[in-house]
Amino acid sequence: MNTATRNPTVRGTMHPRFEEILTPEALRFVAALDDAFAGRRAELLQARRLRSREISNGANLDFLPETEQIRADDSWQVAPPGPGLEDRRCELVAPANRKMAVHALNSGANIWLADLEDATAPSWQNVIEGQLNLYDAVRGTLTYDEADGARLSVGDHRPTLVMRPRGWHLCEKHIVLDGRPFSASLVDFGLYFFHNAQRLIDLGHGPYFYLPKVESHLEARLWNDVFELAQQLLGIPQGTIRATVLIETITAAFEMDEILYELREHCSGLNAGRWDYIFSYVRTFAHRGEEFVLPDRDKVTMTTPFMRAYTQLLVDTCHKRGAHAIGGPAAVNPTRQDEESRHRALGLVRSEKEREAAEGFDGSWVAHPALVEICQTAYASVLGTRHDQRDVRRAIDVTAADLVSLNGTQQTITLQGVRTNVSVALRYLAAWIGGRGAVAIDNLMEDAATVEISRAQLWQWLFHNSQLAEGPQVTRDLLDRIVDEELAKLTRGLDDRHSKRYEQARQILEETAFGDYLPGFFTPYAYVRYLIDRPLRMSGPLSKEDVRQSEQVAAARTNGTAA
Incomplete structure (x- = not known):
């Protein structure tokens, strides 16, 4: 890497092994990304706030007229799945702490989504220890010592690793340049990419990411430009990165084609991020009339009409463009219940995953290793020997009103x-x-x-x-x-x-x-x-x-x- 970027300052406490991640070269790489994109990030976050005010003042959401040509053009497709991303029927999402990392790598899931975002409280120690755990996982040296002295190690069959950095709205206060904190997204992405991209390629996979809380295709374009610069600086071939975008904001639901288009050389799919999507609905329409007020949170499910419209559109958009459509997480924790409740919970997960597979999804998230086999079995019943069902298209008719209306929802x-x-x-x-x-x-x-x-x-x-x-x-x-x-x-x-x-x-x-x-x-x-x-x-x-x-x-x- 050849860059004249100045050295940023680390203001966080240096715990054991932190110097392995926070090397001068890695910090200069992150600083190069921040120097190139901090201004655009700030502009896009301000654009979020302006759009939020417009919606609060009565503006309605609709598909963008200025990008209609992208939606209407049937000729373009996203890049093919990267090595190790062909079969995504079960993705285990888990934080990157050491114990959970070992369990995730031994879970039998197809993908381990190593989560530095919503499943991680972003303390300085958690953030850098998460990077260390991923560093060790990529190199096959990850172990965990139990309190009783037993050592957990990782077996030979390991899921493909996909990392989720923090969202654009967050900063990392412990790394600064001229007193200004860096973008948490660029810190998480940059440190992981710098240390692991080439090693992952050498292992036959690649640097893969989940992109959280994207609110527009312009934010997806920013990510794509970050990828291009990062690959250029480290001499990684362009188009090596693969990213899956979480459609977990309601504004992004109106720009799914455009988001795929902006990332088409680096994209591998979209995910129905159900919990953040429900939150985004409330946040987006919080100031609007009572017709936008949601009921108790447990009454909003994936079969609620506006949620079903969103997932139908997501599956159709993905398959039209050759991308994977990935279902949202099953949130049950099956280990802390009596046997009757546990079996009932597992049955609900099974039914949910079978429904997703029948509706055309190519895979889905689970949040606990005990749910991996249930998810894989549910998808196998539909996929058979295929890796996915990207060739499946169903006739749908989802309008802008369908994505926001609470008609048919008991409020x-x-x-x-x-x-x-x-x-x-x-x-x-x-x-x-x-x-x-x-x-x-x-x-x-x-x-x-x-x-x-x-x-x-x-x-x-x-x-x-x-x-x-x-x-x-x-x-x-x-x-x-x-x-x-x-x-x-x-x-x-x-x-x-x-x-x-x-x-x-x-x-x-x-x-x-x-x-x-x-x-x-x-x-x-x-x-x-x-x-x-x-x-x-x-x-x-x-x-x-x-x-x-x-x-x-x-x-x-x-x-x-x-x-």
Whole structure:
């Protein structure tokens, strides 16, 4: 790599082996990416905010007239699947901590989605240790020592590794240049790509990624330009990278063709990111009329009409372009239930995966190793000896109205639904502050996306003073009373340290769910307040600018070298 980019400063604590990841060469590579694209990233994040205001003020979502030619052109296709991505019938999503990494690699899944995003609380230690674990996994040296002294190692059959970096909206406060934090997306992508891309190619696979929370084809174009520059700087052949885009924002659902088109030389498919998609629906229409208010979160399923329209369009769009269509995660945690409940949960997962396969999906996510075989069996019943069903096309008729209308959806909100959202949010946020990003709660695997649904629904119900099925309206007094009651139950018998975490969780919930406006995500605020290394934490009231420091790019760099 030949670049004149200056050396960034590492402000995070250097734990054992961190120097293996944070080498001067790797940091200069990340800095080169940031130097080229920080300005465009800032512009696109500002465009998100402007579009959000327009929708809140009454603008309707529709397919883009300026890109109609791309949608109408049947001739273009995405790149063929990369080596190791031909069969994707079961993808296990798991954080990249050492224990989970070993279990994931031994799970028998076709793909391990190593998640540095929603399933990882992005503390500095978690972020760099995740990179170390991936570094070792790629080199076949990953082991984990149990508390009883037993050593877990990885067997010969290993899933293809796909890494999910953090989204464009997040920053990494522990790596800075001239005091400005870097994009978390570019840090995660850049460190992993620098250390592992060539080694993965040598092993017969390649550098593969999941791209989260993309909101437009212009954001997909930015990712494509990042890929091109990264390959150029390291001498990797253009078109080696493969990326699967999560369609988990409602604006992206209107631009699926365009997203595939922008990434067509590097794309391998789209994924129906169900939990973030539901959250995006609430966030996008939070200020609009009551006709956009969703019911209790457990009442919104993949067969709810607007969700079914979205998945039908996703499968059809993918297969039209030769891309894989991947289903969303089964969130049950089957190991912490009595036998009857466990078998019932496994049956629900089986039915869900069989339905997905019958509807044309080429594979699906699971969030627990115990679900891998169920998912593979469900897809095998449809695929047979084929790797996928990209040749399957079904006649569909999905309109813009179908993607947003709640016609056919029972919009019932219950007191138990409110209480569940409060309880789940408090329990998850307390664990997140403690460094855990994937948490088993009430027999479900919760991550940042599912908790975003909970806190966004609370804000929307409060904003509209929504009426509960039991009669009362959702008011601040009601929410405060439920928070008090849930906290009293959750902290009973806990020591001061754990009780403090719940009080901090309450503070995050009140800041991001009960305030005058609905923040786009809870993570930027909570990260700056609680997860960065203590000497860097901000105290006192935080402004929007405090959590957007990585977007404060000098004017001279706004139109970066890869624009």
